[in-house]
Amino acid sequence: MDPKMLKELNKQIQEETYSSYIYLAMATDLEATGYKGLATWMHVQAREEKIHADIFLNYILERGDRAELLAIEKPPSSWLSPLEIFRTAYAHEQHITGRINHIVKVARDLNDNATLNMLQWFVEEQVEEEANASEAVQQLEIVGDDGRGKLMIDREMGTRVFAVPASAPYYPKPGQATGA
Ligand SMILES: [Fe+2]
Numbered sequence: 684m685d686p687k688m689l690k691e692l693n694k695q696i697q698e699e700t701y702s703s704y705i706y707l708a709m710a711t712d713l714e715a716t717g718y719k720g721l722a723t724w725m726h727v728q729a730r731e732e733k734i735h736a737d738i739f740l741n742y743i744l745e746r747g748d749r750a751e752l753l754a755i756e757k758p759p760s761s762w763l764s765p766l767e768i769f770r771t772a773y774a775h776e777q778h779i780t781g782r783i784n785h786i787v788k789v790a791r792d793l794n795d796n797a798t799l800n801m802l803q804w805f806v807e808e809q810v811e812e813e814a815n816a817s818e819a820v821q822q823l824e825i826v827g828d829d830g831r832g833k834l835m836i837d838r839e840m841g842t843r844v845f846a847v848p849a850s851a852p853y854y855p856k857p858g859q860a861t862g863a
């Protein structure tokens with residue numbers, strides 16, 4: 684594929700891996716501050732982001748190109764509150780949506796229809812990702828300092844279970860473990 688496209692997709696492996704890493708850091712902080720349910724939710728989120736990274740990697744390989752893994756930055760290790768964590772997560776998802784839209788534009792300019800097709804799944808996925816994070820922010824804002832409310836949210840969000848996302852393109856590769 685065009686080197687410009689390949690560069691963007693490699694960069695996206697890094698972005699999605701960093702997403703996984705920062706959500707793991709958030710899960711760790713939530714765990715340490717007693718929000719076991721929110722920590723579970725974030726662990727599931729981190730695993731999903733790892734799959735997003737794998738999809739970009741698999742896609743590059745499927746096109747017969749060579750993927751390059753870039754350096755992953757150290758994420759913050761603590762936040763002021765669960766609300767701050769989910770605000771950060773929401774802002775991060777908005778950033779990722781911007782990245783996806785940018786890659787779509789590059790693919791369109793290069794008339795790279797295969798990449799455009801693959802990216803459609805991410806366009807839809809980002810709508811859901813932003814909605815999930817923003818809903819959590821809203822709920823945490825509503826309960827504010829009410830401990831009982833926070834425990835209820837913690838319990839409810841802790842019921843989230845990991846599943847390989849439906850109809851994820853280029854995942855898994857034949858013979859590849861799903862991590863499920
Ligand atoms: Fe992602």
Ligand SMILES: [Fe+2]
Binds near residue numbers: 702732776779812
């Ligand atoms: Fe995400």
